[in-house]
Amino acid sequence: MMNLNLPKPNKENFTTFVSLGSLLIVVSFLDVLVNTFLGYNFTGFLPERLSFFAPLFFGTIGLHLIRIEYSGNQFLDKINTNFNSNNFNAFLSLIVIFTLIKYVPPLLNWFIFDADFLGNQKEDCTSGGACWVFVKVWFNRFVYGMYPDVEQWRINTSFLMLFLLVGASFFVSPKYKKYLLLFLLFIYPIIGLKLISGGDFGLEYVETGAWGGLSLTFIVSAFALILCFPIGMFLALGRRSNLPAIRYSSIGFIELWRGVPLITVLFMSAVMFPMFLPDGTYVDKLIRVLIAITLFEAAYMAEVIRGGLQALPKGQYEAAKSLGMGYWRMHFLIILPQALKLVIPGIANTFLALVKDTPLIFVVGLLELAGMVNLAKTNPKWLGMAMEGYVFAGLVFWVICYAMSRYSQNLEKKLSTESR
Amino acid sequence: MNFKNFKFDLSNKNKDLIPQVLTILFIVLVIIYFTINAQNNMGNRGISFGFGFLSQESSFDITFSLIDYDGSHSYARAFLVGLLNTILVSAIGIFFATILGVTIGIARLSQNYLIAKTAEWYVEIFRNIPLILQIFFWYFAALRALPLTVDSINFYDISFLNVKGWYVPKFIWTNFSLFLYSVIFSFILIFFVSKYAKKQRDEFGKQIPTLYISLAILFVLPLLTFLLGGVSLSFQIPELNQLSKTVYVYKGGVSIIPELISLALALSMYTATFIAENVRAGILGVNKGQKEAAASIGLTKAQILKLVVMPQALRIIIPPTTNQYLNLTKNSSLAAAIAYPDIVLVFAGTALMQTGRAIEIISITMLTYLSLSLSISVFMNWYNKKMAIKEK
Numbered sequence: 001m002m003n004l005n006l007p008k009p010n011k012e013n014f015t016t017f018v019s020l021g022s023l024l025i026v027v028s029f030l031d032v033l034v035n036t037f038l039g040y041n042f043t044g045f046l047p048e049r050l051s052f053f054a055p056l057f058f059g060t061i062g063l064h065l066i067r068i069e070y071s072g073n074q075f076l077d078k079i080n081t082n083f084n085s086n087n088f089n090a091f092l093s094l095i096v097i098f099t100l101i102k103y104v105p106p107l108l109n110w111f112i113f114d115a116d117f118l119g120n121q122k123e124d125c126t127s128g129g130a131c132w133v134f135v136k137v138w139f140n141r142f143v144y145g146m147y148p149d150v151e152q153w154r155i156n157t158s159f160l161m162l163f164l165l166v167g168a169s170f171f172v173s174p175k176y177k178k179y180l181l182l183f184l185l186f187i188y189p190i191i192g193l194k195l196i197s198g199g200d201f202g203l204e205y206v207e208t209g210a211w212g213g214l215s216l217t218f219i220v221s222a223f224a225l226i227l228c229f230p231i232g233m234f235l236a237l238g239r240r241s242n243l244p245a246i247r248y249s250s251i252g253f254i255e256l257w258r259g260v261p262l263i264t265v266l267f268m269s270a271v272m273f274p275m276f277l278p279d280g281t282y283v284d285k286l287i288r289v290l291i292a293i294t295l296f297e298a299a300y301m302a303e304v305i306r307g308g309l310q311a312l313p314k315g316q317y318e319a320a321k322s323l324g325m326g327y328w329r330m331h332f333l334i335i336l337p338q339a340l341k342l343v344i345p346g347i348a349n350t351f352l353a354l355v356k357d358t359p360l361i362f363v364v365g366l367l368e369l370a371g372m373v374n375l376a377k378t379n380p381k382w383l384g385m386a387m388e389g390y391v392f393a394g395l396v397f398w399v400i401c402y403a404m405s406r407y408s409q410n411l412e413k414k415l416s417t418e419s420r
Numbered sequence: 421m422n423f424k425n426f427k428f429d430l431s432n433k434n435k436d437l438i439p440q441v442l443t444i445l446f447i448v449l450v451i452i453y454f455t456i457n458a459q460n461n462m463g464n465r466g467i468s469f470g471f472g473f474l475s476q477e478s479s480f481d482i483t484f485s486l487i488d489y490d491g492s493h494s495y496a497r498a499f500l501v502g503l504l505n506t507i508l509v510s511a512i513g514i515f516f517a518t519i520l521g522v523t524i525g526i527a528r529l530s531q532n533y534l535i536a537k538t539a540e541w542y543v544e545i546f547r548n549i550p551l552i553l554q555i556f557f558w559y560f561a562a563l564r565a566l567p568l569t570v571d572s573i574n575f576y577d578i579s580f581l582n583v584k585g586w587y588v589p590k591f592i593w594t595n596f597s598l599f600l601y602s603v604i605f606s607f608i609l610i611f612f613v614s615k616y617a618k619k620q621r622d623e624f625g626k627q628i629p630t631l632y633i634s635l636a637i638l639f640v641l642p643l644l645t646f647l648l649g650g651v652s653l654s655f656q657i658p659e660l661n662q663l664s665k666t667v668y669v670y671k672g673g674v675s676i677i678p679e680l681i682s683l684a685l686a687l688s689m690y691t692a693t694f695i696a697e698n699v700r701a702g703i704l705g706v707n708k709g710q711k712e713a714a715a716s717i718g719l720t721k722a723q724i725l726k727l728v729v730m731p732q733a734l735r736i737i738i739p740p741t742t743n744q745y746l747n748l749t750k751n752s753s754l755a756a757a758i759a760y761p762d763i764v765l766v767f768a769g770t771a772l773m774q775t776g777r778a779i780e781i782i783s784i785t786m787l788t789y790l791s792l793s794l795s796i797s798v799f800m801n802w803y804n805k806k807m808a809i810k811e812k
Contacts, residue, residue: 261754264782268786278460386560
């Protein structure tokens with residue numbers, strides 16, 4: 001591929017080379033386009049394999065012919081530097097373009113143009129594309145799980161409250177921001193949980209088995225994040241402590257959780273944990289899961305925070321000590337604020353991993369979004385809708401995770417430029 | 421003064437001692453509390469703690485096993501089957517994730533805009549979708565869309581893909597051990613040749629084409645066992661058999677179950693994104709001056725990558741990639757979701773349901789993963805040390 005024995009194109013015969021090259025490229029594209037959209041193969045007279053590779057072959061030669069260094073034509077130069085720097089690159093570019101031409105239209109057709117949006121039963125899907133009716137009908141379940149329809153305003157209210165509080169925290173003056181954050185971290189979770197679970201204040205009690213869907217994903221990840229943060233912080237401090245008993249128990253705890261998969265931890269919370277409690281005590285499924293995920297993520301959080309602690313220069317510790325600060329004052333006033341700021345991207349990544357791990361709670365029978373899709377696709381009325389369900393769930397998770405990873409990347413960039 | 425000093429010392433000592441004693445006390449108390457409760461609970465259910473159940477007959481079947489297994493074997497054997505399946509899928513996953521990850525990592529740095537963008541979007545798409553969802557997608561949606569057994573997808577008449585799995589030819593060896601020894605022996609020989617070549621290069625500046633010599637050894641020695649040692653290899657090609665009017669099965673060959681395919685696919689495609697990011701970071705982490713220096717002494721682009729950039733980049737790449745291998749191994753436990761008989765499904769699932777021995781079984785499972793993780797990290801630490809900069 002690299003040593004095609006072709007005349008080296010030069011600037012003197014610019015017109016000849018470019019017209020010949022463009023002709024070949026046009027032929028190769030035409031071949032692929034006609035083949036894809038009209039179903040007619042005009043290189044069909046060639047033997048099977050040759051006809052398959054014909055457009056690639058013509059295209060590569062064509063691109064070779066238009067590769068004229070410093071041709072003076074801006075458009076051509078741009079193509080040559082970005083897509084066509086040598087024969088191998090030309091070949092790869094063609095493969096990518098042809099693959100896109102061949103596979104993107106059918107995918108788009110399935111996804112949008114041939115898809116069904118109208119109706120409310122499986123029989124309404126007739127056009128052969130995706131059956132988004134399935135998602136439409138089950139949308140309520142995908143978001144709220146088995147939560148009773150009439151009570152769903154409670155979930156909406158608590159999430160609306162959260163958004164308003166978080167939004168407000170960006171605008172209020174720093175003086176009140178502190179109180180708002182404290183409220184958000186310590187008081188709001190209790191209010192939100194009470195509102196959703198009910199049982200008091202005239203609210204009907206909704207057992208956790210009925211919670212589910214996307215809202216459960218958020219509930220589990222939010223609570224696990226809030227709870228795992230302080231535990232992770234103490235574990236990180238413990239691992240760096242001078243006291244051997246504390247150091248080794250922290251190391252043991254962290255490595256134990258980091259060495260096992262989350263699914264076994266959840267299994268443990270489901271079948272082994274009840275054995276360790278006095279007979280007759282029943283701990284709610286959701287709480288057991290939250291404890292398991294919290295301890296698991298705390299170990300990862302500890303390692304992230306430890307990274308921040310290690311990155312701080314020794315002078316910070318010495319300076320704090322020379323001011324006569326004790327261990328706790330030194331860490332809470334001097335060390336941790338700086339260390340945590342350093343590892344904000346790491347914390348964001350841990351949270352991202354946490355969100356991606358939440359579907360695993362199906363192990364104990366709690367069904368968040370992916371679990372609800374699994375349930376819906378086995379419904380006798382909606383068999384054969386697995387593709388639509390997973391694509392929808394995948395899209396939702398992708399949007400959430402992509403937004404978060406983008407945000408953490410921006411944060412990383414911002415922090416790294418600030419520190420320089 | 422004296423008294424003050426004394427007090428200071430004592431308080432300092434206590435400061436160190438009290439938290440440690442409290443921590444240990446707390447841990448011990450928790451363990452005692454749990455143990456007492458566990459004993460009570462097990463006493464109520466009439467079971468006692470012990471690992472004797474491992475030698476009992478398991479009386480359940482496993483759909484996919486690398487070793488001889490059926491219901492008459494013991495629970496210990498079932499555990500081994502599960503463990504081997506876990507190792508199998510992890511090994512396959514690590515192999516493909518590495519190849520895919522390195523390719524995509526390099527592609528992300530390509531000057532070719534299209535290639536770089538494609539690689540970037542691959543990473544962004546597959547990294548941000550939960551792994552379990554990808555496994556579900558491949559297993560319940562993509563592989564279920566494959567044709568039925570009768571009209572399988574045919575690869576050159578030797579291998580067939582359908583909704584029941586992928587059927588590939590089975591190797592039938594005679595005198596396999598001799599062949600295996602010859603391969604091992606050629607690797608040992610290659611090791612000494614490369615050592616000799618390195619010595620020649622370092623001391624006399626002679627370049628020996630190690631790669632060609634190694635390939636020749638690896639090719640010729642095993643070939644000799646075929647020609648002289650009586651080793652022979654034949655293939656058993658899967659054949660379509662008709663059981664009844666509408667029921668067809670493939671007989672012979674090796675069948676790779678769809679659970680394994682979808683798990684390996686999802687694991688390697690997901691982990692490849694992380695490895696790709698590591699590779700990219702590693703290559704970008706190599707000082708630009710190194711590349712320029714290499715180019716100025718006339719090395720070609722491929723040589724620069726192979727001789728100058730990669731050896732340095734590997735030092736940055738290996739530690740985080742080890743972590744990804746560990747993650748892949750742990751993530752292979754998601755197999756339980758699609759009923760691939762790995763250790764979690766076989767042991768922590770079926771065996772636990774049958775025996776009810778939650779504590780023993782969950783601890784064995786967790787310990788197994790812990791030791792798998794530790795052994796991979798020990799191996800990788802060793803490799804890392806080997807690759808680290810040796811200052812003369």
